[in-house]
Amino acid sequence: MSPEFVAHPERLYSGQVEPGLDVVKARRETPGCQNVLHFNNAGAALMPEAVHTALTRHLDLELQLGGYEAAARAERPLNRVYDSLARLVNCSAQEIAVVENATRAWDMAFYALNLGPGDRILTAAAEYASNYIAYLQVARRTGARVEAVPSDETGQISLAALEESIADDVKLIAITHVPTNGGLVNPAAAVGRLARQAGIPFLLDACQSVGQMPIDVEAIGCDMLSATGRKYLRGPRGTGFLYVRKELIQKLEPPFLDLHSAQWVDFENFVIRPDARRFENWESYVAGRAGLAVAVEYALEWGLEAIYARVQALAGELRQKLATIPGLSLHDQGVEQCGIVSFAVADSDHEELMAALGAKAINVSVSPRNYTLLDMQARGLDSLVRASVHYYNDEDEIDRFFAALEDLAG
Ligand SMILES: Cc1ncc(COP(=O)(O)O)c(C=O)c1O
Structure with missing residues (x-):
């Protein structure tokens, strides 16, 4: 005992x-x-020693060999992060993009959607500020509209009100799974069922739920999911990831492209990668990937x-x-x-x-x-x-x- x-x-x-x-x-x-007595796990959790070791080992390699050379030497362990994240949320490695934080992950999916005048975005009352600011910006630019579905008497998104709000002009349902405060866990799988029935893309901000609870994108029925490394996953700061369902990947043109997400093939043309890495940058926090992979594997072990x-x-x-x-x-x-x-x-x-x-x-x-x-x-x-x-x-x-x-x- x-x-x-x-x-x-x-x-x-x-x-x-x-x-x-x-x-x-x-x-x-x-x-x-x-x-410390650390009750700030929704801010940034304490790292386990194994994550710190993975991070510093890679930084040491960079110190000894150079950044590019260290990445080449550690290619296999670094690429493990895709398989680990795929296991964590139950998808394939091709559906994962590793980016610098949850906000950028979410943005890469949201700003890739082709919203136009009159299109409606349905969200929940406890939506996170960064997401809501993005809705407002896109609404201002395109004439799309954002609507916060009211909460029910318990404080979670009202499923009845959501069902009632769904119509042909709704082009996105996007909610936060675990809002920034309030203890609340929104009923993501029930929202996913409604979104699927109506054929509307569903973007889930899982920034505060990943690492804290089991997350299964199939069971939830979300098409896109964003999360961060530093919170309940106990990974390094400056890491995050995006999941995009494979049927949707090639329909979403990322808001930014570079020579990693796309290839310049001739004078006038480029070709965008077919997998979710089209949402990544070429330059990234490489040591962070090593740490994130270990954080995910550590969580899966528990x-x-x-x-x-x-x-x-x-x-x-x-x-x-x-x-x-x-x-x-x-x-x-x-x-x-x-x-x-x-x-x-x-x-x-x-x-x-x-x-x-x-x-x-x-x-x-x-x-x-x-x-x-x-x-x-x-x-x-x-x-x-x-x-x-x-x-x-x-x-x-x-x-x-x-x-x-x-x-x-x-
Ligand atoms: C619900 C929610 N979404 C997104 C974020 C942003 O995450 P990041 O700082 O990794 O971009 C936070 C951060 O607190 C959050 O609470």
Whole structure:
């Protein structure tokens, strides 16, 4: 039995935690656990040592051989990233593009769509600011329209309202799976079913769900999916990826092309790559790919089912505890809730609260109103503190976090 359960045997049998996951091993393999209580996994999670080793090994090769030469030497391990990501989301390696972050991945798909006057884009109320800004820009340029489908009484996208909004002029359904704050997991597979029935392309922002829970693009029924490396996948910063369903790839002309995504074949012509790498750049963060491949393989080794079960159990325990602090209000929504715990503290400046926690080596983040403007406005919220847990966090950290917050909020 792991020392955690020896110290607190009630936790093993309470159903509060996932006994199948060796948390002591996970923490041993995460050096940052010794320095900080890290509840900022939805910002950027602590890397496991193996990811750091892969990154630095490649940087060392660059130091010793030169950048191009290092990439040539490591070609096979670097290319592994496509197979690993394909396994992670259940697609083929040809359907994956590796790019610098989730926003650029999402942009490469969105700006490739040929939207015109009167075309409608359906999204959800908790849509992320960068995506919504892109809708507004394209709407301004082309005369397309963006509509946020209302949420249901639980806070997730209303499937009934979505179904009602679907018509021939809807050319895209695009939602965020796990919004930036609010604990919410939008019902992506149900949205995917509606999109498929209507034959409308479905773009899923899975930036905060990948690495936290099992993601299967077939089961979800999305045509495009974007994600980042640094959040729940525990990969390096400056990495991300895009999945595009193979039937769609050749119908989407990327908004930018270069000599990697296309080939200059004669004076007047170029030919775009047939696979999803048409959405990539020639130049990229090569060491980051090595780190991302290891991060994905590391997550697959733990198992995404086991990871999600533990993340949900820890977040549930944290919500229960925080609910007892006077003046603290929880603001998580949805039928299914994930590892993001969002709250407000009355009469407190959230940025100052974050800094005070930081001074105790406790990491959280603050989501300002304009990151999810529609949702925050509808709920009358100005900002939220976001404590996001991962499987390597433990119950002792929840107790310490609770004590620190009780102290600061009181
Ligand atoms: C829902 C959502 N989508 C997209 C992004 C952007 O990801 P990246 O910073 O990797 O571009 C974020 C970042 O917080 C996010 O929360």
